[in-house]
Amino acid sequence: SAVxxxxxxxxxxxxxxxxxIQCQVDSQVTMMFWYRQQPGQSLTLIATANQGSEATYExxxxxxxxxxxxxxxxxxxxxxxxxxxxDSSIYLCSVEEGVxxxxxxxxxxxxxx
Amino acid sequence: xxxxxxHPSTLSVQEGDSAVIKCTYSDxxxxxxxxxxxxxxxxxxxxxDIRSNVGEKKDxxxxxxxxxxxxxxxxxxxxxxxxxxxxxxxxASMSGTSYDKVIFGPGTSLSVIP
Numbered sequence: 001s002a003v004x005x006x007x008x009x010x011x012x013x014x015x016x017x018x019x020x021i022q023c024q025v026d027s028q029v030t031m032m033f034w035y036r037q038q039p040g041q042s043l044t045l046i047a048t049a050n051q052g053s054e055a056t057y058e059x060x061x062x063x064x065x066x067x068x069x070x071x072x073x074x075x076x077x078x079x080x081x082x083x084x085x086x087d088s089s090i091y092l093c094s095v096e097e098g099v100x101x102x103x104x105x106x107x108x109x110x111x112x113x
Numbered sequence: 114x115x116x117x118x119x120h121p122s123t124l125s126v127q128e129g130d131s132a133v134i135k136c137t138y139s140d141x142x143x144x145x146x147x148x149x150x151x152x153x154x155x156x157x158x159x160x161x162d163i164r165s166n167v168g169e170k171k172d173x174x175x176x177x178x179x180x181x182x183x184x185x186x187x188x189x190x191x192x193x194x195x196x197x198x199x200x201x202x203x204x205a206s207m208s209g210t211s212y213d214k215v216i217f218g219p220g221t222s223l224s225v226i227p
Contacts, residue, residue: 031213033214033215041219041220042202042217042218042219042220043157043202043217044217045214045215045216048213048214059114092156092157094215096208096213100159101145101147101159101162102147102159102206102215103159104156104157104158105156106155106156107156
């Protein structure tokens with residue numbers, strides 16, 4: 001299955017600033033997904049990113065807050081903008097690999113102070 | 114959109130006993146149902162999955178069943194071991210369609226007591 005490198009692994013940020021999370025896959029994939037996992041909670045889908053088109057956002061998530069780039073078939077970024085303490089969470093990227101299902105990156109643990 | 118429910122939220126079993134986690138989904142178009150295990154501080158790991166053209170699938174101590182009519186699917190772990198302790202998530206997706214995305218259930222925290 002694919003190997004996904006996600007960085008940074010963790011960060012502590014000041015409120016009002018922005019953080020960009022990178023996700024690099026070792027093979028070409030059509031669809032990449034970004035999730036948020038708040039402490040002790042399940043995974044909530046933020047958006048789906050296809051190469052060459054704008055990301056599709058789930059209800060409750062907007063592009064101005066979580067802009068996503070997908071410049072090619074192996075890379076994507078998620079930016080968390082104008083952060084507040086409520087954005088403290090783990091952010092994970094994921095790819096679909098056909099018969100291998102969906103694989104996750106190691107996650108980015110974000111703390112906003 | 115798809116909604117996945119999962120029960121129980123917590124489950125404690127004695128080592129060697131069986132554990133069963135049940136999920137329901139809302140969208141009859143969902144066709145792929147993975148189960149993930151997440152240990153503390155780690156990423157979710159796929160442990161077994163089932164597609165809508167299959168009613169049951171087994172992999173050693175783990176089995177999954179799917180009832181498409183009732184929109185139910187379940188995870189069965191036999192002969193549980195302490196290392197099975199983790200949070201388990203069921204999920205549903207419309208794999209291979211333009212609506213392809215994985216929607217997760219709320220999770221079950223499984224504790225296996227030695």
